Amino acid sequence: MKAIVSVxxxxxxxxxxxxxxxxxxxxxxxxxISQTLMQEYFAMIMLVDLADCTLPFNELAELLKAKGAExxxxxxxxxxxxxxxxxxx
Amino acid sequence: MSYxxxxxxxxxxxxxxxxxxxxxxxxxxxxxxxxxxxxDITVCCDRIYEKICRKAEKLVSTGEQIxxxxxxxxxxxxVSVTPISLVAASCEAEDYTxxxxxLDRAAKTLGINFIGGFSALAHxxxxxxxxxxxxxIPRALTETDLVCSSxxxxxxxxxxxxxxxxxxxxxxxxTADIDPMGCAKLVVFxxxxxxxxxxxxxxxxxxxxxxxxxxxxxxxxxxxxALKSCKGxxxxxxxxxIKRTAFKITRMGQLVAQEASRRLDVPFGVVDLSLAPxxxxxxxxxxxxxxxxxxxxxxHGTTAALALLxxxxxxxxxxxxxHVGGLSGAFIPVSEDxxxxxxxxxxxLCLDKLEAMTCVCSVGLDMIAVPGDTGAETISAxxxxxxxxxxxxxxTTAVRLIPAKGKQVGERIDFGGxxxxxxxxxxxxxxxxxFIARGGRIPAPLQSLKN
Numbered sequence: 049m050k051a052i053v054s055v056x057x058x059x060x061x062x063x064x065x066x067x068x069x070x071x072x073x074x075x076x077x078x079x080x081i082s083q084t085l086m087q088e089y090f091a092m093i094m095l096v097d098l099a100d101c102t103l104p105f106n107e108l109a110e111l112l113k114a115k116g117a118e119x120x121x122x123x124x125x126x127x128x129x130x131x132x133x134x135x136x137x
Numbered sequence: 138m139s140y141x142x143x144x145x146x147x148x149x150x151x152x153x154x155x156x157x158x159x160x161x162x163x164x165x166x167x168x169x170x171x172x173x174x175x176x177d178i179t180v181c182c183d184r185i186y187e188k189i190c191r192k193a194e195k196l197v198s199t200g201e202q203i204x205x206x207x208x209x210x211x212x213x214x215x216v217s218v219t220p221i222s223l224v225a226a227s228c229e230a231e232d233y234t235x236x237x238x239x240l241d242r243a244a245k246t247l248g249i250n251f252i253g254g255f256s257a258l259a260h261x262x263x264x265x266x267x268x269x270x271x272x273x274i275p276r277a278l279t280e281t282d283l284v285c286s287s288x289x290x291x292x293x294x295x296x297x298x299x300x301x302x303x304x305x306x307x308x309x310x311x312t313a314d315i316d317p318m319g320c321a322k323l324v325v326f327x328x329x330x331x332x333x334x335x336x337x338x339x340x341x342x343x344x345x346x347x348x349x350x351x352x353x354x355x356x357x358x359x360x361x362x363a364l365k366s367c368k369g370x371x372x373x374x375x376x377x378x379i380k381r382t383a384f385k386i387t388r389m390g391q392l393v394a395q396e397a398s399r400r401l402d403v404p405f406g407v408v409d410l411s412l413a414p415x416x417x418x419x420x421x422x423x424x425x426x427x428x429x430x431x432x433x434x435x436x437h438g439t440t441a442a443l444a445l446l447x448x449x450x451x452x453x454x455x456x457x458x459x460h461v462g463g464l465s466g467a468f469i470p471v472s473e474d475x476x477x478x479x480x481x482x483x484x485x486l487c488l489d490k491l492e493a494m495t496c497v498c499s500v501g502l503d504m505i506a507v508p509g510d511t512g513a514e515t516i517s518a519x520x521x522x523x524x525x526x527x528x529x530x531x532x533t534t535a536v537r538l539i540p541a542k543g544k545q546v547g548e549r550i551d552f553g554g555x556x557x558x559x560x561x562x563x564x565x566x567x568x569x570x571x572f573i574a575r576g577g578r579i580p581a582p583l584q585s586l587k588n
Contacts, residue, residue, distance in 0.1 A: 052142075052147055054147065054151060080142045081142075082142045082144045084144060091144070091148065093142055093144050093147050093148075094142075095142050105205065105206050106202070106205050109205060124151070124208055125208075126206070126207055126208035126209075127206045127207050127208075129207070129392060130150065130207045130208065130209060130389060130392060131143075131146055131147050131150055133388045133389060133391065133392040134146075134150055134385045134388050134389050134392075135143070135146040135149075135150070135385070
């Protein structure tokens with residue numbers, strides 16, 4: 049299953065490293081990555097593959113949320129289908 | 138095709154959900170109860186309870202799972218059933234309240250938000266069962282929490298059953314005397330639809346399959362946000378913007394509907410393309426009309442603005458879904474829309490204007506609080522006016538009035554949650570008692586010579 053991980057936070061050092069290592073620990077492969085700064089806010093969007101991740105989706109979402117909160121990061125994970133359905137014909 | 142990240146699309150979707158209140162308003166499972174009939178009402182109740190609990194066992198958990206995976210809130214999970222007046226027709230019982238209590242119990246077991254279908258279709262005349270059901274409504278709705286009721290009193294093909302209109306005035310009056318909240322769960326329809334997923338008017342029509350999944354989308358906040366970017370532009374641009382937005386909202390609804398259908402192994406019925414407001418700020422249909430350039434919802438120009446909105450929502454949505462149905466359009470429930478509440482409190486939005494708006498919106502006079510001492514004949518007369526609009530214009534109209542016990546114009550009544558709160562609106566003086574007392578049927582209108 050492919051999913052989109054989105055990370056929002058006030059910009060600081062090491063956000064990308066922190067999030068990507070979290071994903072690596074769960075055997076999640078990053079397929080594409082994009083990041084932008086909107087004023088002083090950092091927004092990172094990743095397309096990931098969950099094929100090797102053993103954690104059920106719900107638990108993964110909660111884990112990312114909790115681990116994100118520890119560093120004041122807002123981390124969401126959503127199945128990629130919703131973006132494709134909404135924006136592509 | 139492999140998907141590549143398009144940040145602006147992804148951010149737009151996330152913003153719609155997080156800040157503009159985009160949600161799937163309801164996933165409603167329609168269940169046929171025609172095979173639950175029995176002469177003994179206790180047996181009938183047992184069969185109904187067993188069937189609903191069996192068919193919808195996984196509805197809530199599946200809905201929650203989809204919510205989490207897609208990151209889109211599904212606000213309500215509901216069940217609609219075959220009109221109970223049909224299921225109970227062979228029961229040897231005068232009072233149908235036990236059936237309502239059974240529906241309530243099943244709804245609570247399942248953990249759903251509402252169950253609809255304590256209904257009767259009496260647009261041409263009453264069966265004995267229709268009468269028994271209607272007379273049970275005051276008790277049924279005030280002694281249950283989650284049961285919704287609807288009665289169809291008119292259709293374009295049959296005309297208006299004025300006996301039913303008169304009876305419903307009295308029933309609403311009786312229900313309000315026990316508990317006005319009961320009236321928030323009761324809709325009187327003209328041209329009721331069989332696949333509506335929205336409450337309080339949802340029921341599972343006889344032309345529907347055994348079991349079906351219907352999804353109602355929402356998103357007034359998303360439309361309002363999109364329209365803010367076309368200030369001063371001509372209406373062509375406004376209509377186009379609404380269509381594009383409605384398309385995106387509906388695609389999301391279609392995806393959720395397909396997923397729910399697949400996971401529950403129940404056929405997909407329709408997506409209902411409705412703009413359903415909530416009392417939350419920024420989730421208002423009135424606000425959309427005001428963004429179009431009206432100082433306050435309810436002034437001259439409101440009907441035209443709503444007509445454009447209603448039509449553009451449908452045009453944008455139809456291509457996004459394989460099957461569109463239900464009530465599709467813009468809802469104008471006064472108590473559930475912060476902008477409407479404000480306009481009504483200022484005295485700008487009045488009942489007459491709302492009636493005009495119902496000619497072009499998706500349903501009708503919805504969630505309107507009237508003085509507690511409003512007579513049954515006056516309620517019936519309001520129903521008759523609204524039914525006539527639906528009958529002549531070939532559209533669904535409905536009346537959901539709440540006579541607010543002990544309250545007068547200028548006060549307000551709170552319903553809580555998604556039902557919001559409503560100012561008590563003034564009605565015209567004068568009696569329609571003689572008009573309502575006539576009874577009989579208003580004949581079906583001519584479908585040609587359209588002027």
